[in-house]
Amino acid sequence: MGGEVPEPRRLSRSLSFGCGGVPEEALHLVLGYVDDPRDREAASLVCRRWHRIDALSRKHVTVGFCYAVEPARLLARFRRLESLALKGRPRAAMYGLIPEDFGAYAAPWVAELAAPLDCLKALHLRRMTVTDEDIAVLVRARGHMLQVLKLDKCSGFSTDALRLVARSCRSLRTLFLEECIIADEGSEWLHELAVNNSVLVTLNFYMTELKVEPADLELLARNCKSLISLKMSDCDLSDLIGFLQTSKALQEFAGGAFFEVGEYTKYEKVKLPPRLCFLGGLTFMGKNEMPVIFPYSASLKKLDLQYTFLTTEDH
Numbered sequence: 278m279g280g281e282v283p284e285p286r287r288l289s290r291s292l293s294f295g296c297g298g299v300p301e302e303a304l305h306l307v308l309g310y311v312d313d314p315r316d317r318e319a320a321s322l323v324c325r326r327w328h329r330i331d332a333l334s335r336k337h338v339t340v341g342f343c344y345a346v347e348p349a350r351l352l353a354r355f356r357r358l359e360s361l362a363l364k365g366r367p368r369a370a371m372y373g374l375i376p377e378d379f380g381a382y383a384a385p386w387v388a389e390l391a392a393p394l395d396c397l398k399a400l401h402l403r404r405m406t407v408t409d410e411d412i413a414v415l416v417r418a419r420g421h422m423l424q425v426l427k428l429d430k431c432s433g434f435s436t437d438a439l440r441l442v443a444r445s446c447r448s449l450r451t452l453f454l455e456e457c458i459i460a461d462e463g464s465e466w467l468h469e470l471a472v473n474n475s476v477l478v479t480l481n482f483y484m485t486e487l488k489v490e491p492a493d494l495e496l497l498a499r500n501c502k503s504l505i506s507l508k509m510s511d512c513d514l515s516d517l518i519g520f521l522q523t524s525k526a527l528q529e530f531a532g533g534a535f536f537e538v539g540e541y542t543k544y545e546k547v548k549l550p551p552r553l554c555f556l557g558g559l560t561f562m563g564k565n566e567m568p569v570i571f572p573y574s575a576s577l578k579k580l581d582l583q584y585t586f587l588t589t590e591d592h
Contacts, residue, residue, distance in 0.1 A: 301326075301330065304326075304327070304330050305330060305333070305334055308320060308330060308331060308334045309334055312337075314339065317331060317335065332354045332355055332356070333356070333357060334357070335355050335357070335358065336357070336358065336359040336360060336396075337358070337359065337360040337361070337362075338351065338355055338358055338360075338361055338362070339362040339364075340361075340362065340363050340364065341364055342364060342365075342367075343363050343364065343365050343381055343383075343386065343405065344380075344381075348385050348386045348388075348389040348390075349389055352389050352390070352394060356394065357394075357395075357396050358394055358396060358397055359396050359397060359398050359399065360397075360398065360399035360400075360401075360425070361390070361397065361399070361400055361401070362400075362401040362402075362403070363383075363386060363401070363402050363403065363405065364403045364404065364405075365380075365381025365383075365402070365403060365404045365405035365406070365431075366379050366380075366381045366404040366405070367404075368404075370404055371404075371430070380406070381404060381405045381406055382405070382406045383402055383405045383406060383407045383408075383411045383431075384408070384410075384411050387411045387414050387415050388414065390415065390418065390419065391414055391415070391417070391418035391419075392418070394419075397419055397422070397423075398422055398423060398424045398425065399423075399424060399425035399426075399427075399451075400415070400419075400423070400425070400426055400427070401425070401427040401429065401453075402427065402428050402429065402431055403427075403429040403430060403431070404429070404430045404431065405431050406431070406432060406433040407428060407431045407432070407433050407434050408433050408434055408438075409434050409435055409437055409438040411434070412434055412438035412441065412442060413438065413441060416441050416442060416445045416446060420442075420445035420446045421445075421446075421447075421448070422448060423446045423448065423449060424448055424449060424450045424451070425449075425450060425451040425453075426442065426446070426449060426451070426452055426453070427451065427453035428453065428454050428457050429453060429455060429456070429457075430455070430456045430457065431457050431458075432457065432458035432459075433458075434457075434459060434460070435459060435460035435461070435462050436459060436460065436461055436462045436463055436464070436465070436466045436487065437462050437466075439454075439459070439466035440465055440466040440469050442466075443466050443467070443469035443470035443473060443474065444469045444473055446474075447473055447474055447476075448476060449474055449476070449477060450476055450477060450478045450479070450503075451477075451478060451479040451480075452470070452477070452479070452480050452481070452482075453479065453481045454481060454482040454485055454487075455481050455482070455483045455484060455485070455508065456483070456484045456485065457482075457485050458485075459482075459485055459486075459487060461486070461487055461488060464487070464488055464489045464490050464493065467489045467490070467493040467494070467497065468490070468493045468496070470497060471493050471494075471496040471497035471500055471501070472496070472500070474500070474501060475500050475501055475502075476501070476503060477497070477501040477503065477504055478501075478503050478504060478505055478506065479504075479505070479506040479507075480497075480504065480506070480507050480508075480509075481506070481507075481508040481509075482508070482509055482510055483508035483509060483510065483531055483532055483558070484510065485510050486510055487509075487510050488510070489509070489510070489512065491512065491516040491517055491519065491520060492519075494507075494509075494517065494520040495519045495520045495523050497520075498520050498523035498524040498527075499523055502525075502526060503526065504524060504526060504527060505526055505527060505528045505529065505552075506527070506528065506529035506530075507524070507527060507529070507530055507531075507532070508529065508530070508531040508532055508557070508558075509531070509532035510532060511532060511533075511534040511558070511560050512532060512533065512534060513533075513534055513535070513536045513537075514533040514534060514535060514544055514547055514559075514569070515537075515543050515544055515546075515547065517533060517547075518546055518547055518548070521547065521548060521549055521550060522548060524550050525550060525551065525552070526550075526552060527550040527552065527553060528550075528552050528553060528554050528555065529553075529554070529555040530549070530550070530553060530555070530556055530557070530558075531555075531556070531557035531558040531581065532557075532558040533558055533559055533560075534558070534559070534560040534561055535559070535560070535561045535562045535563070535566045536561065540565075544566060544569050545568075545569075547569050549570070549573050553573060553576065553577070554576060554577060554578040554579070555577070555578060555579045555580075555581075556570065556573075556577055556579070556580050556581070557579075557580070557581030557583075558581070558584060559581075559582065559584065559585050560584045560585070561584075561585070561586055562582075562585040562586060562587065563585070563586040563587065564586075564587065564588075567587075
């Protein structure tokens, strides 16, 4: 009593790990373990320093709508991207609810991708219009280092562009074309892929109506020992006997068809790869063809019978 009243302590809201407390190298390392986009976004809002470090360390970006941001602005911020995913037309386009001339052109994005990104290894375009010229520009700029190319439900290009990809992108590990509308100018693209690529892991041209030569598939299996997933357009299973016997590492297969329904003797020589754990497609398979898959049932983890002729009792 009678002493001096102490001055009130000033409270600081600055965080010890905020804008100045942690070395920049440490922040780079910490943010390197943050993969969730929402967490990344929250971190980038802490301060300008964190915003800058996030931009320098971000390896993957997904753009939910290709018109939501200008390509130049996004790529100017994230200069070290290794993977970019772009979504174009809304899902309603799958049901004919979006006009054909809606847009979602890949050209503006491809033009920007051709210059600033030195680290880009993976590109995923979904429901976008992609032309042969777009793919040619991309291949000229990124073909030497592109490892993943996914064109998901896209349209506007032909097999000529695929031939260029197969010839130039020799480090490609994933080529995904499922449900794309592709102008078929010949099956040479698959032969080029088999000849020029030895590291392919995943090839998907399921539900594309592309016609290919079984001999090219067999050549692909011989040259790409790492191929573990093939999903293709319908091809008679009896024509794939050589491919299936050669693909020792194959774990996923979809797209085989039984065009001669009821002719089990035509398919009795079909032998599936020993490591196969996913089997789908099997278009037109009926009760008489079921013995083809019986010997492998115990090793299958997933069996898709959506396009078969089986009844409920057969399932």
